[in-house]
Amino acid sequence: MEHDGVRADSADTDDEVFAMSESTREISAEEVCVLIPTLEEAATIGGVIDGFYAEGYSNVVVADGGSDDDTREIASERGAEVFVQSGDGKGQAVREALEYIEVPYVLMLDGDGTYDPADADRMVEPLSRGYEHVIGNRFADMDEDAMKALNGVGNRLINRSFRFVHGADYEDILSGYRAFTVDSFERLSLDSDGFTIETELAVECVKHGVDTTVVPISYSARPEDSETNLHPIKDGGTILLALYSLAKTNNPLFYFGSLGVSSILAGGVIASYVLWRWLQYQQGHEILALASAAAILLGVQLLMFGVLSDMLVTLHREQRRRLEQITRDARERDEK
Incomplete structure (x- = not known):
């Protein structure tokens, strides 16, 4: 299991781990694209983008799902590259955005203000040591009111189901804060269009042997004027069904x-x-x-x-x- 740079999946050999540590090189912020899929995030997107600028990450891409509010306008005013996805759903937005990214590393997160841009360096750092996919563990430092009790129970049930069905412990597979290499993303067979993209990413990482690690991050409550697009029972059932369906080729x-x-x-x-x-x-x-x-x-x-x-x-x-x-x-x- 990994914490702050420790592997979440088992290494095949000790030599492999040693080789990864030997390949360490510092990653500059210019090599990282901050990818933010959005839908009706006018209340928070400006602050999120400014937060990454403050951390030195100036390459920001906003993949908008056709918001009816001022999400795109605010993001453009802040200097982010904005495009409207051709399809529907977060998964489709991420796949389409990767076609436009020309740098080797991607830092992906939601635009609802729940993830902290100050954790960016912590998320990117394992990539410099040879890891290909990094998952931010929200449960490591979560505000008391950041997740409803029903959501918390559902998240833990889904994570335990993932460990049982797919044989890996990624601690928080539904986390939207991810860092990964473009090369590793292109090796994955992704077809999810909606919120199951995080689940599919986790399963595909296991299936294709992508070197994955988990790091602790902070997770805040959504601002009061920001509405969630998630439906706990409906989306939770969809995710559990996706976990079972994806076992067809992985387990x-x-x-x-x-x-x-x-x-x-x-x-x-x-x-x-x-x-x-x-x-x-x-x-x-x-x-x-x-x-x-x-x-x-x-x-x-x-x-x-x-x-x-x-x-x-x-x-x-x-x-x-x-x-x-x-x-x-x-x-x-x-x-x-």
């Missing part, structure tokens, strides 16, 4: 195994009912018996498919690691 044994076990249990319940009716009333239910047998057979097949898929995924990851190692070795030889 197929869990995905297909859970479906298989459910099918076997359903078949078993039906078979038990058929047997009880026969023993109790000597009444047969041929159709139900056939349905139970089909459900059990389907469940067994799904379990077998999950095992085979998991073997293929494991082999694919091993091959990818070997290819990446060959690429690194070749690059080192060329540099010498």
Whole structure:
């Protein structure tokens, strides 16, 4: 697990960690693009942009989702580069914005004033040591009124589900404060359009072996005149569903195994009912018996498919690691 530069995912070898520390180089603010997806953030966007200017980050891009207030005008007046996304949703805005960014590093956050620009250097620093993706942990220093009780319960449930399903502890996968390299982002297969973009980023980092770390950040309550675009129950359910759906390619044994076990249990319940009716009333239910047998057979097949898929995924990851190692070795030889 990582804190303030300590890895959140396990290193493959000690040599890999050593190699990362050896590659340390200072990253200048000019190499970092501050990306701020917005929607109706006129009350806060000006202060957010000014905060990053004060920290020395002058390359600010605002990806607006078609705000009806003065979000774009305020951002432009502050000197940020502003564009209106062609589609809908935060995920689509982030993917589109990456097409315009010409620097190697991105610092992404929401424009609602809950994240502190003073944490920018802390977020970017791990990238200088070879990490490719950094997640800001809001729970490390959160204002008491920054998150409602229901939201807090939902966040912890989602983080535990992520650890169980995807096998990595990123502490706060729903955090909107991220720093990452453009190269690592381009390796990910992202298609989320809405607020599930953070969830998909976390899953893809595990799936593609992106070196990820977690750092503590501060998290403040939204200003009173700033309204949230999130709906806790609806969006929470959507995120949990996305976590489960994304397990199809990242943890197929869990995905297909859970479906298989459910099918076997359903078949078993039906078979038990058929047997009880026969023993109790000597009444047969041929159709139900056939349905139970089909459900059990389907469940067994799904379990077998999950095992085979998991073997293929494991082999694919091993091959990818070997290819990446060959690429690194070749690059080192060329540099010498």
